Amino acid sequence: MSETRGGEPSAQKDGLRSLPLSGHVGFDTLPDQLVNKSIKQGFCFNILCIGETGSGKSTLINSLFNTSFDDSMSTHFHPNVRLKAQRYELHESNVRLKLTVVSTVGFGDQINKEDSYQPIVDYIDAQFEAYLQEELKIKRSIFNYHDTRIHVCLYIISPTGHSLKTLDLLTMKSLDSKVNIIPLIGKADSISKTELQQFKRKLISELVSSGIHIYQFPTDDEVVSQINTIMNGHLPFAVVGSTEVVKIGNKMVKARQYPWGVVQVENENHCDFVKLREMLICTNMEDLIEQTHTRHYELYRRCRLQEMGFRDTDSENKPVSLQEAYEAKRRKFYLELQRREEETRQKFVQRVKEKEAVLKEAEQRIQAKFEHLMLMHQEEKQKLEKKRKALEEEIALFNMKKANAELLQTQPMVSTPVSLKRDKDRKK
Amino acid sequence: MEAAAVPQELPPDCGVHELFGYVGIEAVLEQMKVKTMKMGFEFNIMVVGQSGLGKSTMVNTLFKSKVSRKASQPGQEERIPKTVQLQSVTHVIEEKGVKMKLTVTDTPGFGDQINNENCWDPIIKYINEQYERYLREEILITRKRKIPDSRVHGCVYFIPPTGHWLRPLDLEFMRRLSKIVNVVPVIAKADTLTLEEREEFKQRIQRDLKAHAISVYPQEDFDEDPDDRLLNDRIREKIPFAVVGADQEHQVNGKRVLGRKTKWGIIEVENPAHCEFPMLRDLLIRSHLQDLKDITHNVHYESYRVRRLNESNRPALSSNNGLPGRDEDGDESNL
Numbered sequence: 209m210s211e212t213r214g215g216e217p218s219a220q221k222d223g224l225r226s227l228p229l230s231g232h233v234g235f236d237t238l239p240d241q242l243v244n245k246s247i248k249q250g251f252c253f254n255i256l257c258i259g260e261t262g263s264g265k266s267t268l269i270n271s272l273f274n275t276s277f278d279d280s281m282s283t284h285f286h287p288n289v290r291l292k293a294q295r296y297e298l299h300e301s302n303v304r305l306k307l308t309v310v311s312t313v314g315f316g317d318q319i320n321k322e323d324s325y326q327p328i329v330d331y332i333d334a335q336f337e338a339y340l341q342e343e344l345k346i347k348r349s350i351f352n353y354h355d356t357r358i359h360v361c362l363y364i365i366s367p368t369g370h371s372l373k374t375l376d377l378l379t380m381k382s383l384d385s386k387v388n389i390i391p392l393i394g395k396a397d398s399i400s401k402t403e404l405q406q407f408k409r410k411l412i413s414e415l416v417s418s419g420i421h422i423y424q425f426p427t428d429d430e431v432v433s434q435i436n437t438i439m440n441g442h443l444p445f446a447v448v449g450s451t452e453v454v455k456i457g458n459k460m461v462k463a464r465q466y467p468w469g470v471v472q473v474e475n476e477n478h479c480d481f482v483k484l485r486e487m488l489i490c491t492n493m494e495d496l497i498e499q500t501h502t503r504h505y506e507l508y509r510r511c512r513l514q515e516m517g518f519r520d521t522d523s524e525n526k527p528v529s530l531q532e533a534y535e536a537k538r539r540k541f542y543l544e545l546q547r548r549e550e551e552t553r554q555k556f557v558q559r560v561k562e563k564e565a566v567l568k569e570a571e572q573r574i575q576a577k578f579e580h581l582m583l584m585h586q587e588e589k590q591k592l593e594k595k596r597k598a599l600e601e602e603i604a605l606f607n608m609k610k611a612n613a614e615l616l617q618t619q620p621m622v623s624t625p626v627s628l629k630r631d632k633d634r635k636k
Numbered sequence: 637m638e639a640a641a642v643p644q645e646l647p648p649d650c651g652v653h654e655l656f657g658y659v660g661i662e663a664v665l666e667q668m669k670v671k672t673m674k675m676g677f678e679f680n681i682m683v684v685g686q687s688g689l690g691k692s693t694m695v696n697t698l699f700k701s702k703v704s705r706k707a708s709q710p711g712q713e714e715r716i717p718k719t720v721q722l723q724s725v726t727h728v729i730e731e732k733g734v735k736m737k738l739t740v741t742d743t744p745g746f747g748d749q750i751n752n753e754n755c756w757d758p759i760i761k762y763i764n765e766q767y768e769r770y771l772r773e774e775i776l777i778t779r780k781r782k783i784p785d786s787r788v789h790g791c792v793y794f795i796p797p798t799g800h801w802l803r804p805l806d807l808e809f810m811r812r813l814s815k816i817v818n819v820v821p822v823i824a825k826a827d828t829l830t831l832e833e834r835e836e837f838k839q840r841i842q843r844d845l846k847a848h849a850i851s852v853y854p855q856e857d858f859d860e861d862p863d864d865r866l867l868n869d870r871i872r873e874k875i876p877f878a879v880v881g882a883d884q885e886h887q888v889n890g891k892r893v894l895g896r897k898t899k900w901g902i903i904e905v906e907n908p909a910h911c912e913f914p915m916l917r918d919l920l921i922r923s924h925l926q927d928l929k930d931i932t933h934n935v936h937y938e939s940y941r942v943r944r945l946n947e948s949n950r951p952a953l954s955s956n957n958g959l960p961g962r963d964e965d966g967d968e969s970n971l
Contacts, residue, residue, distance in 0.1 A: 227727045231700040231894075234922040236732040238677050239669040241926035248860070251664060274659050300661045346945045351934045431670060490660040494667035502781050513777045 250304035252355045253493060254335075256291075256387065257309065258328060258379065259364030260316035264394040267449035268364070269309055271462060271473055272485055273298060276451060286314030289327045308356065316375055325379040332358050332386050336508040343509075359500045360423070360488065361387045364394035365411065365444060369403050372414050380420045386504055388423035388496055390488070391415070396446030396479050397464060397471045404446055411444055425487060426495050439487050445480035448473055676735040678785045679925060680766075682817075683740065684759065684809070685794025686747040689824040693881035694792070695740050697894065697905060698917055702883075703727055703740050720745040720758045741788065747805055756809050763788050763817050767940040787937060789928045790853065790920060791817045794824040795876060799837050802844045810850050816936055818853040818928055820920065821845075826878030826911055827896065827903050834878050841876055852876075854924065858931055871919060877912040880905055 257265040261284050270276050293310040315324060335357045342353050365376060380389055415422060425436035450473050454463040462473040473481050683691040695703050726739045746755055766787045773783040795806055813819050859865040882896045882905045895904045905913050
């Protein structure tokens with residue numbers, strides 16, 4: 209019921225006319241409106257920090273955000289790699305940032321490091337999964353959903369000065385399609401300047417030859433493209449972190465004090481910390497969030513939906529096929545459920561029958577025993593009857609004899625009672 | 637192979653932290669501005685009302701350019717269409733580096749028939765079609781980076797300046813449409829009402845709307861915080877705005893102003909004492925444009941989506957006649 213007019217000869221290449229305005233309309237406030245809305249909502253930023261124990265992760269985060277997050281040093285004896293996540297809320301002027309820092313615990317400590325990267329991949333996938341689940345719900349509240357997807361991964365490489373470790377290669381390879389990776393060289397104050405250049409070159413060439421995609425700062429926007437290109441050439445950043453302050457001149461600066469000198473964290477000649485902070489927070493935070501959402505999340509979503517069996521088949525079946533697929537799946541699931549229920553019920557009936565049989569048998573046995581006992585009881589009784597009768601007869605006989613004896617006693621001599629007595633005793 | 641944080645739970649909140657020095661977080665605002673200016677904005681507006689109420693003139697005045705062609709110009713067909721037909725025109729306008737793709741949907745034929753029953757149906761159908769289009773793009777597996785947004789962000793409804801009450805057609809239309817789109821009612825051709833008549837008319841309209849539980853933009857339910865509520869309350873007191881549209885300039889006190897010249901004076905469109913056009917423009921463009929889009933996206937589109945996705949579940953539910961708990965909590969992905 210709607211037609212689009214616009215086939216003027218002066219049409220632009222996308223078929224849309226560009227109209228000149230004859231006065232101030234006022235929609236140039238649109239970006240501000242948008243920004244105000246975002247300020248009200250607050251921003252969410254999630255950082256994943258991967259590095260071996262003692263590589264300086266916590267100190268780096270503390271230095272980056274100029275605050276001290278609670279962290280005690282962790283031991284080297286964890287049996288497997290875990291992830292520790294903590295949420296913080298930072299305020300600066302009118303911006304509220306909900307920062308989540310996830311760091312690995314026990315990375316690179318185990319003797320067998322085969323499974324080291326798996327928990328990390330699982331965690332990242334779990335965050336994508338949670339978002340996907342929320343998006344697929346019927347009644348969803350996606351606009352105030354607290355986004356937990358990891359926006360950037362700071363990978364801290366140990367400052368050996370030689371090359372990437374196998375563990376690093378493996379981990380980064382498994383993560384590069386899921387998250388924006390920014391490789392850093394931690395504790396860079398242990399490498400000299402010349403060694404550092406060589407090390408960086410070696411690292412970059414290794415990354416390229418292994419086909420690992422690290423995050424490139426965007427160079428398509430004129431405002432930031434120049435600085436981003438320069439920064440891209442400085443990757444990986446060699447950083448030093450510190451939360452202690454040292455007095456240099458008349459200023460207190462974050463630094464590490466050695467007997468041979470002071471390494472200043474925010475001095476560009478000493479390390480790339482300032483560059484990292486610039487790039488990460490001031491210039492590209494928004495881009496990191498966007499890349500995560502439009503590239504990594506979409507990839508995950510695509511793979512996952514295909515896994516679940518959905519397809520975008522022909523052009524007229526698009527949404528229907530999704531729902532039909534849902535339908536089919538639900539039906540299949542329900543049938544499966546029914547089948548399992550039947551099975552369980554059959555098994556149950558079977559078991560009941562068996563048990564009944566067993567019980568019946570037992571009952572019969574008991575019955576037989578009972579009858580047998582009854583029989584025996586009867587026999588015993590009869591025996592006793594007989595004995596009783598016999599005894600009674602004997603008593604009767606004895607009484608008769610007694611009567612006879614008493615009769616004789618009234619007539620005869622003295623000796624008979626004695627013999628009678630003896631007889632009586634004998635008889636008894 | 638354990639992850640410390642289960643997906644559905646958020647990691648422990650360690651509260652607000654003090655920053656010891658400047659970090660640079662607020663630069664993210666600037667980044668956001670730059671990004672959005674590069675991407676450009678889209679805004680889709682629909683004007684509804686009987687013919688002759690000055691819809692096209694109003695749109696042209698709002699955007700200070702010849703966006704719509706007036707039906708009353710010579711050379712145009714002056715035929716009232718038999719059914720409501722919707723016509724969309726899209727333009728790109730730019731101001732101070734901000735590019736906006738503006739789409740104006742006009743509805744000639746609305747309310748012009750003798751029997752106007754269901755004349756809102758084509759409009760509702762159009763609005764739902766736009767939601768459908770967006771939904772289809774959104775649930776694709778391989779989706780576009782930026783989904784083209786043709787959903788109607790605001791619908792300006794023109795009330796004829798009778799000065800009495802809202803007519804049954806007005807009530808019916810606004811009732812149905814305020815559920816699916818942001819409706820901004822305006823009193824058209826308000827130069828036929830004196831200021832007192834205007835005020836009374838407005839009061840009666842407000843009472844009517846309240847009596848029929850029609851919630852027009854800005855809706856009370858979506859006020860986010862007390863500041864918003866205060867601002868929106870002030871706007872709500874003045875709804876519907878009494879507007880006059882004009883696209884010709886005249887000379888007043890040595891200045892050139894947009895206005896209508898009549899025998900008894902010049903009605904200056906942008907003079908707040910004459911009509912409330914500046915307020916309408918401020919509402920629609922200068923202060924609440926993003927809000928209109930957000931409410932369309934977060935509320936109206938979501939409710940359409942819920943309805944649409946539940947539609948296909950209904951027949952399945954009746955055949956499954958079991959497992960009632962699964963669809964009630966709306967979690968369809970529990971497959």
